[in-house]
Amino acid sequence: MSPLTNILPGFNRTSAACGDACAAENAQTVRPAYKVNETTDAYTVTVQLPGVAKDGLEITAEDGQVRLVGRRAWKTPEGWTSLYRETADAAYELVLTHDDAIDAEKIGAELRDGVLNVTLPKSEVTKPRKIAVS
Amino acid sequence: MRFIRYALPAARNFAPALGGFSRSAWSGLETEIDRLFETAVGGATAATRFPVDLYEDKANTFVRAELPGVKRADINVDLVDGVLNITAARKTPPAAEGQAEQTVTLSRSVRIADEVQADNVAATYENGVLTVTLPKRQEAKPKKFTVEVK
Incomplete structure:
Protein backbone atom coordinates (compact mmCIF):
# COMPACT_ATOMS: atom_id res chain seq x y z
CA MET A 1 0.00 0.00 0.00
CA SER A 2 1.25 3.41 -0.83
CA PRO A 3 2.15 5.54 2.19
CA LEU A 4 -0.06 8.30 0.85
CA THR A 5 -3.16 6.16 1.21
CA ASN A 6 -2.10 5.41 4.76
CA ILE A 7 -2.10 9.06 5.70
CA LEU A 8 -5.08 10.24 3.72
CA PRO A 9 -7.88 7.68 3.77
CA GLY A 10 -9.65 9.76 1.14
CA PHE A 11 -7.08 8.71 -1.46
CA ASN A 12 -8.23 5.18 -0.95
CA ARG A 13 -11.76 5.79 -1.98
CA THR A 14 -13.36 4.44 -5.08
CA SER A 15 -16.89 5.17 -6.11
CA ALA A 16 -19.30 2.32 -5.64
CA ALA A 17 -20.28 1.03 -9.02
CA CYS A 18 -23.09 -1.27 -7.97
CA GLY A 19 -26.13 0.55 -9.33
CA ASP A 20 -28.29 3.49 -8.34
CA ALA A 21 -29.61 1.93 -5.15
CA CYS A 22 -26.12 1.49 -3.81
CA ALA A 23 -24.95 4.88 -4.99
CA ALA A 24 -27.88 6.55 -3.26
CA GLU A 25 -27.09 4.85 0.03
CA ASN A 26 -23.49 5.91 0.17
CA ALA A 27 -21.45 6.82 -2.83
CA GLN A 28 -18.10 6.60 -1.08
CA THR A 29 -16.43 3.35 -0.24
CA VAL A 30 -13.08 2.55 1.31
CA ARG A 31 -10.62 -0.02 0.03
CA PRO A 32 -9.75 -2.39 2.87
CA ALA A 33 -6.28 -3.68 3.66
CA TYR A 34 -5.79 -7.06 1.98
CA LYS A 35 -3.18 -9.67 1.19
CA VAL A 36 -3.11 -12.32 -1.52
CA ASN A 37 -1.26 -15.61 -1.10
CA GLU A 38 -0.79 -18.35 -3.65
CA THR A 39 -0.57 -22.06 -2.98
CA THR A 40 -0.36 -24.87 -5.52
CA ASP A 41 -4.11 -25.24 -5.87
CA ALA A 42 -5.65 -21.99 -4.69
CA TYR A 43 -5.23 -18.29 -4.08
CA THR A 44 -6.16 -17.10 -0.62
CA VAL A 45 -7.14 -13.51 -0.02
CA THR A 46 -7.09 -12.14 3.51
CA VAL A 47 -9.07 -8.94 3.90
CA GLN A 48 -9.30 -6.83 7.04
CA LEU A 49 -12.90 -5.76 7.49
CA PRO A 50 -13.28 -4.49 11.06
CA GLY A 51 -16.88 -3.75 11.97
CA VAL A 52 -18.42 -5.91 9.27
CA ALA A 53 -20.78 -8.74 10.27
CA LYS A 54 -21.69 -11.72 8.11
CA ASP A 55 -24.97 -10.14 6.99
CA GLY A 56 -23.32 -7.03 5.67
CA LEU A 57 -20.92 -8.86 3.40
CA GLU A 58 -21.47 -9.47 -0.29
CA ILE A 59 -19.09 -11.37 -2.54
CA THR A 60 -19.78 -11.62 -6.25
CA ALA A 61 -17.69 -13.29 -8.90
CA GLU A 62 -18.19 -12.51 -12.56
CA ASP A 63 -16.23 -11.85 -15.75
CA GLY A 64 -12.80 -12.29 -14.33
CA GLN A 65 -13.56 -10.12 -11.31
CA VAL A 66 -14.21 -10.84 -7.68
CA ARG A 67 -16.10 -7.99 -6.03
CA LEU A 68 -16.40 -7.70 -2.32
CA VAL A 69 -18.62 -5.17 -0.53
CA GLY A 70 -18.74 -5.01 3.26
CA ARG A 71 -21.13 -2.77 5.13
CA ARG A 72 -20.44 -1.91 8.73
CA ALA A 73 -22.84 -3.47 11.20
CA TRP A 74 -22.37 -0.78 13.82
CA LYS A 75 -24.04 2.62 13.71
CA THR A 76 -23.41 5.41 16.18
CA PRO A 77 -26.09 4.96 18.88
CA GLU A 78 -28.32 7.88 19.70
CA GLY A 79 -26.89 10.20 22.32
CA TRP A 80 -23.28 9.47 21.40
CA THR A 81 -21.23 12.44 20.33
CA SER A 82 -18.04 11.78 18.46
CA LEU A 83 -15.08 13.61 19.95
CA TYR A 84 -12.38 12.31 17.64
CA ARG A 85 -12.55 10.02 14.62
CA GLU A 86 -9.95 8.08 12.72
CA THR A 87 -12.24 5.58 11.07
CA ALA A 88 -14.85 6.09 8.38
CA ASP A 89 -18.47 4.91 8.28
CA ALA A 90 -18.20 4.18 4.57
CA ALA A 91 -18.58 0.62 3.32
CA TYR A 92 -15.55 -1.39 2.24
CA GLU A 93 -15.20 -2.28 -1.40
CA LEU A 94 -12.54 -4.40 -3.02
CA VAL A 95 -12.45 -5.48 -6.64
CA LEU A 96 -9.85 -8.04 -7.67
CA THR A 97 -9.34 -8.84 -11.31
CA HIS A 98 -8.07 -12.27 -12.26
CA ASP A 99 -7.32 -14.10 -15.48
CA ASP A 100 -10.35 -16.46 -15.33
CA ALA A 101 -8.20 -19.31 -14.12
CA ILE A 102 -10.36 -19.56 -11.01
CA ASP A 103 -13.10 -22.05 -10.31
CA ALA A 104 -15.92 -19.63 -9.44
CA GLU A 105 -18.19 -22.45 -8.27
CA LYS A 106 -15.85 -23.41 -5.45
CA ILE A 107 -15.02 -20.00 -4.01
CA GLY A 108 -15.12 -20.22 -0.23
CA ALA A 109 -15.19 -17.42 2.34
CA GLU A 110 -14.88 -17.27 6.09
CA LEU A 111 -15.34 -14.17 8.25
CA ARG A 112 -13.99 -14.18 11.78
CA ASP A 113 -13.24 -11.27 14.10
CA GLY A 114 -13.29 -8.78 11.25
CA VAL A 115 -10.92 -10.75 9.04
CA LEU A 116 -12.23 -12.35 5.88
CA ASN A 117 -10.47 -15.29 4.29
CA VAL A 118 -11.48 -15.98 0.71
CA THR A 119 -10.25 -19.11 -1.04
CA LEU A 120 -10.19 -18.91 -4.83
CA PRO A 121 -9.41 -22.42 -6.10
CA LYS A 122 -7.50 -22.56 -9.36
CA SER A 123 -9.49 -24.22 -12.11
CA GLU A 124 -8.48 -27.71 -13.15
CA VAL A 125 -7.60 -26.60 -16.66
CA THR A 126 -4.72 -24.42 -15.58
CA LYS A 127 -3.16 -26.83 -13.11
CA PRO A 128 0.06 -28.45 -14.22
CA ARG A 129 -0.56 -31.91 -15.57
CA LYS A 130 1.73 -34.86 -15.73
CA ILE A 131 1.66 -36.60 -19.06
CA ALA A 132 2.48 -40.23 -19.10
CA VAL A 133 4.75 -41.19 -21.95
CA SER A 134 3.76 -44.40 -23.56
CA MET B 1 7.79 1.78 -0.99
CA ARG B 2 10.51 3.50 0.95
CA PHE B 3 10.76 7.13 1.74
CA ILE B 4 14.13 8.66 1.19
CA ARG B 5 14.53 11.82 3.14
CA TYR B 6 16.50 14.72 1.88
CA ALA B 7 19.71 15.32 3.73
CA LEU B 8 19.60 18.95 4.73
CA PRO B 9 22.79 20.96 4.35
CA ALA B 10 24.43 21.03 7.74
CA ALA B 11 24.77 24.82 7.64
CA ARG B 12 21.03 25.22 7.73
CA ASN B 13 20.73 23.26 10.89
CA PHE B 14 23.08 25.56 12.72
CA ALA B 15 21.87 28.83 11.19
CA PRO B 16 20.50 31.28 13.73
CA ALA B 17 16.76 31.59 13.65
CA LEU B 18 16.66 35.16 12.39
CA GLY B 19 20.02 35.57 10.67
CA GLY B 20 20.81 35.94 7.01
CA PHE B 21 19.53 34.13 3.95
CA SER B 22 20.92 30.74 4.81
CA ARG B 23 17.80 29.67 6.62
CA SER B 24 14.80 29.04 4.45
CA ALA B 25 11.53 30.51 5.61
CA TRP B 26 10.08 27.03 5.25
CA SER B 27 12.63 25.18 7.31
CA GLY B 28 10.41 25.03 10.37
CA LEU B 29 7.61 23.59 8.29
CA GLU B 30 9.98 21.13 6.63
CA THR B 31 11.01 19.70 9.96
CA GLU B 32 7.41 19.55 11.04
CA ILE B 33 6.43 17.70 7.87
CA ASP B 34 9.37 15.34 8.24
CA ARG B 35 8.30 14.61 11.78
CA LEU B 36 4.72 13.96 10.68
CA PHE B 37 5.88 11.60 7.95
CA GLU B 38 8.01 9.78 10.43
CA THR B 39 5.12 9.23 12.80
CA ALA B 40 2.65 8.39 10.04
CA VAL B 41 4.65 6.06 7.82
CA GLY B 42 7.85 5.42 9.70
CA GLY B 43 8.69 1.74 9.83
CA ALA B 44 7.32 -0.11 12.82
CA THR B 45 5.08 2.72 13.97
CA ALA B 46 2.72 2.46 11.02
CA ALA B 47 2.48 -1.31 11.18
CA THR B 48 1.63 -1.49 14.85
CA ARG B 49 -0.83 1.39 14.90
Whole structure:
Protein backbone atom coordinates (compact mmCIF):
# COMPACT_ATOMS: atom_id res chain seq x y z
CA MET A 1 0.00 0.00 0.00
CA SER A 2 1.25 3.41 -0.83
CA PRO A 3 2.15 5.54 2.19
CA LEU A 4 -0.06 8.30 0.85
CA THR A 5 -3.16 6.16 1.21
CA ASN A 6 -2.10 5.41 4.76
CA ILE A 7 -2.10 9.06 5.70
CA LEU A 8 -5.08 10.24 3.72
CA PRO A 9 -7.88 7.68 3.77
CA GLY A 10 -9.65 9.76 1.14
CA PHE A 11 -7.08 8.71 -1.46
CA ASN A 12 -8.23 5.18 -0.95
CA ARG A 13 -11.76 5.79 -1.98
CA THR A 14 -13.36 4.44 -5.08
CA SER A 15 -16.89 5.17 -6.11
CA ALA A 16 -19.30 2.32 -5.64
CA ALA A 17 -20.28 1.03 -9.02
CA CYS A 18 -23.09 -1.27 -7.97
CA GLY A 19 -26.13 0.55 -9.33
CA ASP A 20 -28.29 3.49 -8.34
CA ALA A 21 -29.61 1.93 -5.15
CA CYS A 22 -26.12 1.49 -3.81
CA ALA A 23 -24.95 4.88 -4.99
CA ALA A 24 -27.88 6.55 -3.26
CA GLU A 25 -27.09 4.85 0.03
CA ASN A 26 -23.49 5.91 0.17
CA ALA A 27 -21.45 6.82 -2.83
CA GLN A 28 -18.10 6.60 -1.08
CA THR A 29 -16.43 3.35 -0.24
CA VAL A 30 -13.08 2.55 1.31
CA ARG A 31 -10.62 -0.02 0.03
CA PRO A 32 -9.75 -2.39 2.87
CA ALA A 33 -6.28 -3.68 3.66
CA TYR A 34 -5.79 -7.06 1.98
CA LYS A 35 -3.18 -9.67 1.19
CA VAL A 36 -3.11 -12.32 -1.52
CA ASN A 37 -1.26 -15.61 -1.10
CA GLU A 38 -0.79 -18.35 -3.65
CA THR A 39 -0.57 -22.06 -2.98
CA THR A 40 -0.36 -24.87 -5.52
CA ASP A 41 -4.11 -25.24 -5.87
CA ALA A 42 -5.65 -21.99 -4.69
CA TYR A 43 -5.23 -18.29 -4.08
CA THR A 44 -6.16 -17.10 -0.62
CA VAL A 45 -7.14 -13.51 -0.02
CA THR A 46 -7.09 -12.14 3.51
CA VAL A 47 -9.07 -8.94 3.90
CA GLN A 48 -9.30 -6.83 7.04
CA LEU A 49 -12.90 -5.76 7.49
CA PRO A 50 -13.28 -4.49 11.06
CA GLY A 51 -16.88 -3.75 11.97
CA VAL A 52 -18.42 -5.91 9.27
CA ALA A 53 -20.78 -8.74 10.27
CA LYS A 54 -21.69 -11.72 8.11
CA ASP A 55 -24.97 -10.14 6.99
CA GLY A 56 -23.32 -7.03 5.67
CA LEU A 57 -20.92 -8.86 3.40
CA GLU A 58 -21.47 -9.47 -0.29
CA ILE A 59 -19.09 -11.37 -2.54
CA THR A 60 -19.78 -11.62 -6.25
CA ALA A 61 -17.69 -13.29 -8.90
CA GLU A 62 -18.19 -12.51 -12.56
CA ASP A 63 -16.23 -11.85 -15.75
CA GLY A 64 -12.80 -12.29 -14.33
CA GLN A 65 -13.56 -10.12 -11.31
CA VAL A 66 -14.21 -10.84 -7.68
CA ARG A 67 -16.10 -7.99 -6.03
CA LEU A 68 -16.40 -7.70 -2.32
CA VAL A 69 -18.62 -5.17 -0.53
CA GLY A 70 -18.74 -5.01 3.26
CA ARG A 71 -21.13 -2.77 5.13
CA ARG A 72 -20.44 -1.91 8.73
CA ALA A 73 -22.84 -3.47 11.20
CA TRP A 74 -22.37 -0.78 13.82
CA LYS A 75 -24.04 2.62 13.71
CA THR A 76 -23.41 5.41 16.18
CA PRO A 77 -26.09 4.96 18.88
CA GLU A 78 -28.32 7.88 19.70
CA GLY A 79 -26.89 10.20 22.32
CA TRP A 80 -23.28 9.47 21.40
CA THR A 81 -21.23 12.44 20.33
CA SER A 82 -18.04 11.78 18.46
CA LEU A 83 -15.08 13.61 19.95
CA TYR A 84 -12.38 12.31 17.64
CA ARG A 85 -12.55 10.02 14.62
CA GLU A 86 -9.95 8.08 12.72
CA THR A 87 -12.24 5.58 11.07
CA ALA A 88 -14.85 6.09 8.38
CA ASP A 89 -18.47 4.91 8.28
CA ALA A 90 -18.20 4.18 4.57
CA ALA A 91 -18.58 0.62 3.32
CA TYR A 92 -15.55 -1.39 2.24
CA GLU A 93 -15.20 -2.28 -1.40
CA LEU A 94 -12.54 -4.40 -3.02
CA VAL A 95 -12.45 -5.48 -6.64
CA LEU A 96 -9.85 -8.04 -7.67
CA THR A 97 -9.34 -8.84 -11.31
CA HIS A 98 -8.07 -12.27 -12.26
CA ASP A 99 -7.32 -14.10 -15.48
CA ASP A 100 -10.35 -16.46 -15.33
CA ALA A 101 -8.20 -19.31 -14.12
CA ILE A 102 -10.36 -19.56 -11.01
CA ASP A 103 -13.10 -22.05 -10.31
CA ALA A 104 -15.92 -19.63 -9.44
CA GLU A 105 -18.19 -22.45 -8.27
CA LYS A 106 -15.85 -23.41 -5.45
CA ILE A 107 -15.02 -20.00 -4.01
CA GLY A 108 -15.12 -20.22 -0.23
CA ALA A 109 -15.19 -17.42 2.34
CA GLU A 110 -14.88 -17.27 6.09
CA LEU A 111 -15.34 -14.17 8.25
CA ARG A 112 -13.99 -14.18 11.78
CA ASP A 113 -13.24 -11.27 14.10
CA GLY A 114 -13.29 -8.78 11.25
CA VAL A 115 -10.92 -10.75 9.04
CA LEU A 116 -12.23 -12.35 5.88
CA ASN A 117 -10.47 -15.29 4.29
CA VAL A 118 -11.48 -15.98 0.71
CA THR A 119 -10.25 -19.11 -1.04
CA LEU A 120 -10.19 -18.91 -4.83
CA PRO A 121 -9.41 -22.42 -6.10
CA LYS A 122 -7.50 -22.56 -9.36
CA SER A 123 -9.49 -24.22 -12.11
CA GLU A 124 -8.48 -27.71 -13.15
CA VAL A 125 -7.60 -26.60 -16.66
CA THR A 126 -4.72 -24.42 -15.58
CA LYS A 127 -3.16 -26.83 -13.11
CA PRO A 128 0.06 -28.45 -14.22
CA ARG A 129 -0.56 -31.91 -15.57
CA LYS A 130 1.73 -34.86 -15.73
CA ILE A 131 1.66 -36.60 -19.06
CA ALA A 132 2.48 -40.23 -19.10
CA VAL A 133 4.75 -41.19 -21.95
CA SER A 134 3.76 -44.40 -23.56
CA MET B 1 7.79 1.78 -0.99
CA ARG B 2 10.51 3.50 0.95
CA PHE B 3 10.76 7.13 1.74
CA ILE B 4 14.13 8.66 1.19
CA ARG B 5 14.53 11.82 3.14
CA TYR B 6 16.50 14.72 1.88
CA ALA B 7 19.71 15.32 3.73
CA LEU B 8 19.60 18.95 4.73
CA PRO B 9 22.79 20.96 4.35
CA ALA B 10 24.43 21.03 7.74
CA ALA B 11 24.77 24.82 7.64
CA ARG B 12 21.03 25.22 7.73
CA ASN B 13 20.73 23.26 10.89
CA PHE B 14 23.08 25.56 12.72
CA ALA B 15 21.87 28.83 11.19
CA PRO B 16 20.50 31.28 13.73
CA ALA B 17 16.76 31.59 13.65
CA LEU B 18 16.66 35.16 12.39
CA GLY B 19 20.02 35.57 10.67
CA GLY B 20 20.81 35.94 7.01
CA PHE B 21 19.53 34.13 3.95
CA SER B 22 20.92 30.74 4.81
CA ARG B 23 17.80 29.67 6.62
CA SER B 24 14.80 29.04 4.45
CA ALA B 25 11.53 30.51 5.61
CA TRP B 26 10.08 27.03 5.25
CA SER B 27 12.63 25.18 7.31
CA GLY B 28 10.41 25.03 10.37
CA LEU B 29 7.61 23.59 8.29
CA GLU B 30 9.98 21.13 6.63
CA THR B 31 11.01 19.70 9.96
CA GLU B 32 7.41 19.55 11.04
CA ILE B 33 6.43 17.70 7.87
CA ASP B 34 9.37 15.34 8.24
CA ARG B 35 8.30 14.61 11.78
CA LEU B 36 4.72 13.96 10.68
CA PHE B 37 5.88 11.60 7.95
CA GLU B 38 8.01 9.78 10.43
CA THR B 39 5.12 9.23 12.80
CA ALA B 40 2.65 8.39 10.04
CA VAL B 41 4.65 6.06 7.82
CA GLY B 42 7.85 5.42 9.70
CA GLY B 43 8.69 1.74 9.83
CA ALA B 44 7.32 -0.11 12.82
CA THR B 45 5.08 2.72 13.97
CA ALA B 46 2.72 2.46 11.02
CA ALA B 47 2.48 -1.31 11.18
CA THR B 48 1.63 -1.49 14.85
CA ARG B 49 -0.83 1.39 14.90
CA PHE B 50 -4.57 0.95 14.60
CA PRO B 51 -7.35 3.50 14.19
CA VAL B 52 -9.17 4.71 17.28
CA ASP B 53 -12.42 6.66 17.67
CA LEU B 54 -13.56 8.59 20.73
CA TYR B 55 -17.19 9.14 21.65
CA GLU B 56 -19.08 10.31 24.68
CA ASP B 57 -22.60 10.38 25.94
CA LYS B 58 -24.03 11.79 29.16
CA ALA B 59 -22.70 9.06 31.42
CA ASN B 60 -19.75 7.49 29.60
CA THR B 61 -16.76 8.04 27.39
CA PHE B 62 -16.26 5.39 24.71
CA VAL B 63 -13.12 4.37 22.88
CA ARG B 64 -13.57 2.23 19.78
CA ALA B 65 -10.55 0.59 18.21
CA GLU B 66 -10.39 -1.38 14.98
CA LEU B 67 -8.48 -4.55 15.79
CA PRO B 68 -9.36 -7.16 13.18
CA GLY B 69 -8.05 -10.67 13.55
CA VAL B 70 -7.16 -10.57 17.23
CA LYS B 71 -8.40 -13.05 19.83
CA ARG B 72 -10.13 -11.68 22.91
CA ALA B 73 -7.51 -13.27 25.15
CA ASP B 74 -4.75 -11.39 23.34
CA ILE B 75 -6.18 -7.94 23.98
CA ASN B 76 -4.95 -6.02 26.99
CA VAL B 77 -6.62 -2.84 28.16
CA ASP B 78 -5.34 -0.81 31.10
CA LEU B 79 -5.86 2.65 32.47
CA VAL B 80 -2.92 4.31 34.13
CA ASP B 81 -2.93 7.96 35.22
CA GLY B 82 -5.66 8.95 32.79
CA VAL B 83 -4.03 7.21 29.83
CA LEU B 84 -5.83 4.24 28.32
CA ASN B 85 -3.40 1.72 26.86
CA ILE B 86 -4.64 -0.86 24.41
CA THR B 87 -2.19 -3.62 23.53
CA ALA B 88 -3.05 -6.54 21.29
CA ALA B 89 -1.16 -9.42 19.74
CA ARG B 90 -2.25 -10.46 16.29
CA LYS B 91 -1.26 -14.04 15.62
CA THR B 92 -1.21 -15.04 11.99
CA PRO B 93 -1.19 -18.77 11.30
CA PRO B 94 1.82 -19.92 9.31
CA ALA B 95 1.42 -19.32 5.59
CA ALA B 96 3.03 -22.62 4.71
CA GLU B 97 3.86 -25.74 6.66
CA GLY B 98 7.09 -25.63 8.54
CA GLN B 99 6.94 -21.86 9.04
CA ALA B 100 6.50 -20.36 12.46
CA GLU B 101 3.41 -18.53 13.63
CA GLN B 102 3.74 -14.79 13.15
CA THR B 103 2.89 -12.43 15.97
CA VAL B 104 2.51 -8.70 15.59
CA THR B 105 2.10 -6.58 18.69
CA LEU B 106 -0.19 -3.61 18.25
CA SER B 107 -0.44 -0.84 20.78
CA ARG B 108 -2.02 2.53 21.16
CA SER B 109 -2.41 4.97 24.03
CA VAL B 110 -5.23 7.44 24.36
CA ARG B 111 -5.40 10.23 26.93
CA ILE B 112 -8.75 10.22 28.66
CA ALA B 113 -10.21 13.06 30.69
CA ASP B 114 -9.57 12.56 34.39
CA GLU B 115 -13.16 12.17 35.49
CA VAL B 116 -13.37 8.40 34.89
CA GLN B 117 -14.41 5.70 37.38
CA ALA B 118 -11.34 3.61 36.80
CA ASP B 119 -12.77 0.56 38.58
CA ASN B 120 -15.84 0.38 36.35
CA VAL B 121 -14.23 0.30 32.94
CA ALA B 122 -15.70 -2.35 30.63
CA ALA B 123 -14.66 -3.58 27.20
CA THR B 124 -16.36 -5.62 24.49
CA TYR B 125 -14.97 -7.05 21.28
CA GLU B 126 -17.23 -7.71 18.31
CA ASN B 127 -16.56 -8.11 14.58
CA GLY B 128 -12.98 -7.04 15.03
CA VAL B 129 -13.83 -3.79 16.84
CA LEU B 130 -13.02 -3.22 20.50
CA THR B 131 -15.30 -0.88 22.45
CA VAL B 132 -14.10 0.36 25.82
CA THR B 133 -16.71 2.00 28.05
CA LEU B 134 -15.36 4.42 30.62
CA PRO B 135 -18.07 5.63 33.00
CA LYS B 136 -17.78 9.23 34.12
CA ARG B 137 -17.59 10.03 37.78
CA GLN B 138 -20.74 11.34 39.42
CA GLU B 139 -19.40 14.85 39.94
CA ALA B 140 -18.37 15.06 36.31
CA LYS B 141 -21.88 14.51 35.02
CA PRO B 142 -23.75 17.73 34.31
CA LYS B 143 -26.24 18.31 37.08
CA LYS B 144 -29.50 20.05 36.45
CA PHE B 145 -31.18 22.13 39.10
CA THR B 146 -34.64 23.43 38.59
CA VAL B 147 -35.30 26.56 40.59
CA GLU B 148 -38.84 27.31 41.49
CA VAL B 149 -39.88 30.88 40.79
CA LYS B 150 -42.16 32.31 43.42
